[in-house]
Amino acid sequence: MRSNQVAVVGAAETTELGVIPNASQLQLHADAALNAIADAGLKLSDIDGFATAVETPQQVCHYLGIKPTWVDGTSVGGCSFMLHVRHAAAAIEAGLCKTVLITHAESGKSMIGKAPRSIPADSLQGQFEAPYGVYGPPSMFPIPVLRFMKTYGITHEQLASVAVVQREWAAKNPRAMMKDPITVADVLNSRMIAYPFRLLQCCLVTDGGGALILTSADRAKDFPRKPVYIMGTGESAETPMVSQMETFNSSRAFKTAGPLAFREAGIAHEDVDHLMIYDAFAHLPLFGLGDLGFMPHEETGKFIADGNTRPGGKLPLNTNGGGLSYMHSGMYGMYALQESVRQMRGIAPAQVANAKISVCHGVGGMFAASGTIVFTNER
């Protein structure tokens, strides 16, 4: 795909984030969509392409009154929205539609109008993982961590520092759920969830949503907001079973999606001004820094512990506070994308000065899938 042919012209989160006891999941989709439509200065009738995950596209299109000519229901977990951005950019370039709306919403905390997750007993996960006591992401996502630590000499303190640094970013963000400063000792003394991870190394559980509107770069200059161009994209999938990953020393899906996006954008790692790596749990930024090629995996823990990703550091990472401190409704990818767009527009609460290129990297399931988007504000 060619760089910078498609741009984000509308971006918004739900009016509220956190605990939202007065709206169903479907209504949160609508709230995010209406906010994004207003942000772009559009009407719902201008939307001719639509993508969402978990909820079906037909459900959300009907609720909003959208009549699409292009539909994408790719649902591969929390990075689905990175894949939607990639697919939408290709569809717009191919002339299948002109203006795409992508929505995410989840009543992850209040569980209003949200189907519970279940694992069928005759699925491969139901036969070969569920009987051993896995029970939700906290019991599954950290399973590779001890091997990763042993292979690369990563310490518990380094993994704790991920949460500490992200809390520093969250403190600058009025919409972040958790803003009080924490120390490495606080993290290592917090309640044990699934060894080696403790409470402060696991994501929040919240309600919320977000929406994006994309159109061709040529049209984008006529919109009220500064366009944010899609410079490069990548995607991949590996396995829904964490036990069946090729290795616990890296993520194959990360190593496929990330480099694809960098190559398409034609950028080197030193060109990256701002970075988002989906952090459902504290090890993900380490996997991401290594698998995206920023540095050898061995150096990732020390890089974060030394403060290189904190406010003022040389590689600002997860500047909204991340899934650990900002919010995490269950599928966090949309919020990472929103923060990249804010940074490229120059309006983020913790704005990185003069940032021109932002890389936004997502995970789906427990390393099951991945999507990477490179954004720029210069064409």
Next chain:
Amino acid sequence: MAEPQRARPKPTPETQHFWDGTKAGELRLQRCDACAHIYFPPRPFCPSCASRKVSIFKASGKGFLYSYVINHRPAAPGFTPPYAIAVVELDEGPRMMSNIIDCPQTPEALELDMKLEVTFQALDDKITLPVFRPAKE
């Protein structure tokens, strides 16, 4: 009311041989007749070369501890925390999720790379689960 039960696998036509094996005290894997690739979980073709000519064989049941978590909360139905959820790498190559029995569920006792051997736990008259314990020799 009955105690909440541990999740029970429900075999499919492609996995029935595996569950027949565990009931008979065998850990069964599959090997591709065309390229010799050994794989898990079960399927009637080779995920490496796509050949449909594959054989089922009895694995050694030996392996080592590749990685694990010790789950504290929330606990799955039928489990008393803390309990380890492990991934075992078999000597034949494939990895599988399992539990480690006859071993304290602590970071000190559960050493990565420790040698393990398979043993079997009957959940009911239909399903027997393969689990692992520290190897004897």
